[in-house]
Amino acid sequence: xxxxxxxxxxxxxxxxxxxxxxxxxxxxxxxxxxxxxxxxxxxxxxxxxxxxxxxxxxxxxxxxxxxxxxxxxxxxxxxxxxxxxxxxxxxxxxxxxxxxxxxxxxxxxxxxxxxxxxxxxxxxxxxxxxxxxxxxxxxxxxxxxxxxxxxxxxxxxxxxxxxxxxxxxxxxxxxxxxxxxxxxxxxxxxxxxxxxxxxxxxxxxxxxxxxxxxxxxxxxxxxxxxxxxxxxxxxxxxxxxxxxxxxxxxxxxxxxxxxxxxxxxxxxxxxxxxxxxxxxxxxxxxxxxxxxxxxxxxxxxxxxxxxxxxxxxxxxxxxxxxxxxxxxxxxxxxxxxxxxxxxxxxxxxxxxxxxxxxxxxxxxxxxxxxxxxxxxxxxxxxxxxxxxxxxxxx
Amino acid sequence: xxxxxxxxxxxxxxxxxxxxxxxxxxxxxxxxxxxxxxxxxxxxxxxxxxxxxxxxxxxxxxxxxxxxxxxxxxxxxxxxxxxxxxxxxxxxxxxxxxxxxxxxxxxxxxxxxxxxxxxxxxxxxxxxxxxxxxxxxxxxxxxxxxxxxxxxxxxxxxxxxxxxxxxxxxxxxxxxxxxxxxxxxxxxxxxxxxxxxxxxxxxxxxxxxxxxxxxxxxxxxxxxxxxxxxxxxxxxxxxxxxxxxxxxxxxxxxxxxxxxxxxxxxxxxxxxxxxxxxxxxxxxxxxxxxxxxxxxxxxxxxxxxxxxxxxxxxxxxxxxxxxx
Numbered sequence: 001x002x003x004x005x006x007x008x009x010x011x012x013x014x015x016x017x018x019x020x021x022x023x024x025x026x027x028x029x030x031x032x033x034x035x036x037x038x039x040x041x042x043x044x045x046x047x048x049x050x051x052x053x054x055x056x057x058x059x060x061x062x063x064x065x066x067x068x069x070x071x072x073x074x075x076x077x078x079x080x081x082x083x084x085x086x087x088x089x090x091x092x093x094x095x096x097x098x099x100x101x102x103x104x105x106x107x108x109x110x111x112x113x114x115x116x117x118x119x120x121x122x123x124x125x126x127x128x129x130x131x132x133x134x135x136x137x138x139x140x141x142x143x144x145x146x147x148x149x150x151x152x153x154x155x156x157x158x159x160x161x162x163x164x165x166x167x168x169x170x171x172x173x174x175x176x177x178x179x180x181x182x183x184x185x186x187x188x189x190x191x192x193x194x195x196x197x198x199x200x201x202x203x204x205x206x207x208x209x210x211x212x213x214x215x216x217x218x219x220x221x222x223x224x225x226x227x228x229x230x231x232x233x234x235x236x237x238x239x240x241x242x243x244x245x246x247x248x249x250x251x252x253x254x255x256x257x258x259x260x261x262x263x264x265x266x267x268x269x270x271x272x273x274x275x276x277x278x279x280x281x282x283x284x285x286x287x288x289x290x291x292x293x294x295x296x297x298x299x300x301x302x303x304x305x306x307x308x309x310x311x312x313x314x315x316x317x318x319x320x321x322x323x324x325x326x327x328x329x330x331x332x333x334x335x336x337x338x339x340x341x342x343x344x345x346x347x348x349x350x351x352x353x354x355x356x357x358x359x360x361x362x363x364x365x366x367x368x369x370x371x372x373x374x375x376x377x378x379x380x381x382x383x384x385x386x387x388x389x390x391x392x393x394x
Numbered sequence: 395x396x397x398x399x400x401x402x403x404x405x406x407x408x409x410x411x412x413x414x415x416x417x418x419x420x421x422x423x424x425x426x427x428x429x430x431x432x433x434x435x436x437x438x439x440x441x442x443x444x445x446x447x448x449x450x451x452x453x454x455x456x457x458x459x460x461x462x463x464x465x466x467x468x469x470x471x472x473x474x475x476x477x478x479x480x481x482x483x484x485x486x487x488x489x490x491x492x493x494x495x496x497x498x499x500x501x502x503x504x505x506x507x508x509x510x511x512x513x514x515x516x517x518x519x520x521x522x523x524x525x526x527x528x529x530x531x532x533x534x535x536x537x538x539x540x541x542x543x544x545x546x547x548x549x550x551x552x553x554x555x556x557x558x559x560x561x562x563x564x565x566x567x568x569x570x571x572x573x574x575x576x577x578x579x580x581x582x583x584x585x586x587x588x589x590x591x592x593x594x595x596x597x598x599x600x601x602x603x604x605x606x607x608x609x610x611x612x613x614x615x616x617x618x619x620x621x622x623x624x625x626x627x628x629x630x631x632x633x634x635x636x637x638x639x640x641x642x643x644x645x646x647x648x649x650x651x652x653x654x655x656x657x658x659x660x661x662x663x664x665x666x667x668x669x670x671x672x673x674x675x676x677x678x679x680x681x682x683x684x685x686x687x688x689x690x691x692x693x694x695x696x697x698x699x700x701x702x703x704x705x706x707x708x709x710x711x712x713x714x715x716x717x718x
Contacts, residue, residue: 330469342416344440
């Protein structure tokens with residue numbers, strides 16, 4: 001199928017996917033040398049999802065990765081050293097050693113929200129950012145990921161429902177890797193497709209082969225465009241397989257060997273290399289150059305991390321509160337005069353158009369009340385009449 | 395100067411802060427058209443519109459989560475719990491997401507989470523809670539419990555301007571019962587500062603929220619018996635103002651802590667520990683507590699009155715303490 005990416009972009013996709021895999025392989029070695037302080041969660045076999053989806057975003061967009069989305073962090077501009085120092089609890093890490101793994105972020109530049117370990121909570125958080133972005137006129141999209149197991153949480157439901165009723169520009173990637181720790185997806189949800197969960201929220205959903213980087217990137221790009229256009233959130237179910245244990249300590253003997261064998265043939269990197277070959281997007285020399293660059297970068301950053309100090313112990317007592325050390329500032333992309341001084345003139349009543357057939361047949365509230373152009377929304381939502389608009393001062 | 399109820403004072407703070415700063419938004423259940431279950435946000439939708447007065451589904455976790463996200467984007471959201479009991483539904487968002495954010499990765503969460511707490515209104519086990527101590531035990535949060543209209547307004551304005559997640563517990567018993575003349579001019583009240591509401595030399599009563607008023611009433615009774623009680627209003631439970639309490643105990647040598655929260659794990663225990671650690675030599679008697687019972691809040695008026703402290707119970711405890 002036709003795609004919008006150019007050759008450099010295709011090669012960049014390869015770079016990020018291969019970097020993702022090689023970095024994790026390096027971290028497995030460090031883990032075995034006892035240099036990783038805590039757990040190590042592999043995304044082996046899921047690189048196409050982390051990289052392909054994040055690659056579809058623009059610089060002003062926001063992400064919140066989950067534990068396995070190392071690739072998304074790399075796409076967003078974090079370096080292997082950030083991920084290495086995080087896992088190795090060094091003072092040079094983005095969190096100065098206060099948190100590990102992919103639990104770090106950057107509000108101001110890369111727009112990355114640090115995840116927490118509890119699943120589902122990122123969905124309303126990223127919905128809130130999406131709503132704030134709309135209010136501020138930023139035209140941004142927010143993206144986050146969740147596993148098949150995470151779709152069982154209550155806050156998954158609350159978050160998606162809020163996003164849908166608000167028509168928030170959110171793209172949620174459900175990485176269905178078949179396993180929630182040791183529990184197969186069949187025991188998590190009585191559904192063949194987790195994308196079906198979206199139906200309950202009246203939101204768009206799409207299923208993609210999560211081991212096909214080209215399809216993932218294209219699907220994500222379409223979903224991002226849809227959300228950015230103000231048409232509402234999108235759920236993408238990316239079907240894949242967790243090829244390692246839940247974490248490094250887990251040998252995953254509960255996973256049937258036949259299953260692993262079957263998925264091994266669908267390895268996303270093998271498939272992507274084949275795609276690049278078949279479409280003559282590179283030659284062996286180019287591959288060699290990229291691989292060599294990755295090896296160099298990882299080597300340099302491993303050295304950096306290993307030579308980095310651990311944090312000073314007394315740091316433990318610092319930073320509980322923000323005491324002027326950070327600023328809270330909204331990036332206004334619309335004229336503040338549109339909202340200041342406040343003069344909405346909204347009538348505190350629900351507009352009759354909300355209720356199909358005089359309320360005998362209820363329609364989704366967002367059809368009337370929530371518009372993508374907030375400035376005009378209030379007047380229309382207040383009454384939808386000419387007098388309502390006049391009162392709004394328009 | 396205008397006579398203002400505790401509830402109107404809160405509404406004024408919301409109006410003034412939203413008027414002053416377009417980054418301030420309100421999010422919660424029924425906060426718009428209806429104006430909130432207690433009408434705290436009445437009139438806000440008319441003035442500020444749907445973008446800034448955001449009605450949500452019944453989803454406490456999503457409300458707090460979305461507010462955290464808005465804070466990350468540079469807004470200053472005020473999230474409302476319809477009754478504070480429902481804060482249990484979003485415990486994870488508060489304690490794991492909001493509270494740890496700045497410590498973990500330097501991301502401030504300028505969030506105010508406010509709602510009606512407390513008993514005495516026959517609300518029963520699910521509409522009467524005082525859940526403040528779950529959150530006082532959570533580093534990264536600030537916990538505010540105003541007792542007067544002036545403080546409710548001034549502290550809410552401070553909370554909205556704060557870069558940290560502030561839990562703002564409004565006492566619903568006080569909403570329309572407590573009135574005060576408020577200045578026309580702009581004022582704020584700093585978070586983390588207690589205040590001496592009544593001076594005395596014989597013993598110190600430390601309290602907050604609705605029980606401040608029971609304590610003041612008790613102090614009036616005690617005065618008739620020749621016992622001069624000093625009454626301290628904590629106003630903020632986290633961070634706790636140690637100095638005001640320690641200075642008072644240094645003077646009176648006796649301490650009684652009064653709270654409507656249940657006994658075990660209540661703030662009285664923490665205060666007793668810190669005063670014993672820091673001012674053991676000042677004490678002439680045991681630190682005493684008057685608190686609710688260690689039970690859920692019961693429904694029947696007879697049961698609730700038995701469960702909760704009141705002025706008479708404070709007087710009895712103070713009288714006994716004064717004898718030391």
